[in-house]
Amino acid sequence: MNNPEMNMKFMQIAMKHLPEGKKFLDAKGIELNMEDLQPMLELLLNVMDEAYELGKSEAVEQPK
Incomplete structure (x- = not known):
């Protein structure tokens, strides 16, 4: 993660949905x-970061 603030936001989102994921695994x-x-959370954060960067680049390429 390049942006610590964004990393914290991603972690908050992941933690919000963690009980649902834990319930599924259980x-x-x-x-x-x-x-x-922890390794799965890291993987999820990497996915979220890549998705964010993709959306960000697409938004720059196609301004409204």
């Missing part, structure tokens, strides 16, 4: 603690 019989979830 229903599948996959037990993970927060230490186990």
Whole structure:
């Protein structure tokens, strides 16, 4: 992540949806603690960052 402020916003979004993801994994019989979830959170943050950058570049290319 290049922007610490954006990274914090992404982490807040991820944490908001974490209980839903944990519930899904629990229903599948996959037990993970927060230490186990950390690599997945990092992956999710990377995806969110790339999606943000893609949207940002498209917005610059196609001004309203």
